[in-house]
Amino acid sequence: MAAASPPAPPAEPERRALSIRTVRRGDLKAVIELDALVTGNRKPAYWNSLYQRHEEAVITGQHFLVATLGSQVIGFVIGEVRDWEFGSPPCGWILAIDVRPDARLLGAATQLLQVLCQGFKRAKVSKVRTLLARENTLILSFFRSQGMMISPFIPLEMDLAP
Numbered sequence: 589m590a591a592a593s594p595p596a597p598p599a600e601p602e603r604r605a606l607s608i609r610t611v612r613r614g615d616l617k618a619v620i621e622l623d624a625l626v627t628g629n630r631k632p633a634y635w636n637s638l639y640q641r642h643e644e645a646v647i648t649g650q651h652f653l654v655a656t657l658g659s660q661v662i663g664f665v666i667g668e669v670r671d672w673e674f675g676s677p678p679c680g681w682i683l684a685i686d687v688r689p690d691a692r693l694l695g696a697a698t699q700l701l702q703v704l705c706q707g708f709k710r711a712k713v714s715k716v717r718t719l720l721a722r723e724n725t726l727i728l729s730f731f732r733s734q735g736m737m738i739s740p741f742i743p744l745e746m747d748l749a750p
C-alpha cells in the first residue's frame with residue numbers, strides 16, 4: 589500500500605511589504621479614517637477638496653503620498669514647494685504626516701519623508717520646512733530623528749476681533 593503523502597506545509601503568510609506611492613482616489617476613504625483616528629476629527633469634505641487640488645496642482649509641486657502595508661493604506665504625507673513665500677527662496681513644506689497607531693515604528697514615516705524629499709530635490713529645492721505644535725513631542729521626536737532642526741523663522745499669530 590502506498591504511503592500517505594505528507595501534509596501540505598502551511599501557506600506562507602502574506603508578505604506585507606511596506607511601500608510608498610502617490611495617492612489614488614480609492615485611498616481617500618482610508619486617509620479620512622486615519623486622519624479621524626489620529627486627530628479625533630472626521631473631515632471628508634476637506635480631504636476630498638485637498639485631493640481635488642492635488643490632482644490639479646501636482647505639476648506645480650504638490651505631493652500627496654501614501655504608505656501601504658500589503659494592500660492597506662497605513663500612512664500619508666502631504667507637502668508642497670512654495671516659491672518665495674515668507675521672503676525665502678523656494679523650499680519644500682511638509683504640511684501633514686500621519687501613520688496608523690497600529691503600524692508605527694516600522695519606518696513608514698521615514699520612507700514617506702524620504703520619497704517626499706526626493707520629489708522636492710527633483711524640483712530643485714534644497715531646503716525642507718514644517719511647523720508643528722509645541723506640545724506634540726511625538727512628531728517633534730520624529731522630525732529630530734530625520735535631522736530637522738529649529739529654523740531661523742518664528743511663527744506669529746493674533747486673534748481677530750469679531
Ligand SMILES: CC(C)(COP(=O)(O)OP(=O)(O)OC[C@H]1O[C@@H](n2cnc3c(N)ncnc32)[C@H](O)[C@@H]1OP(=O)(O)O)[C@@H](O)C(=O)NCCC(=O)NCCS
Nearest residue numbers: 684685686687692693694695696697698726727729730733
Ligand atoms: C510621528 C509619526 C508620523 C511617526 O511615524 P512612524 O512610522 O512610527 O515613524 P518611523 O517608524 O519612521 O520612526 C522614525 C523615528 O522617529 C522617532 N520616533 C517615532 N516614534 C517615536 C516615539 N513614539 N517616541 C520617540 N521617538 C519616536 C524614532 O527616532 C524613530 O526611529 P527609531 O525607530 O530608529 O528609533 C507617527 O507617530 C504619527 O503619525 N504620529 C501622529 C502624527 C501627528 O500628530 N500628526 C499631526 C501633525 S502633522
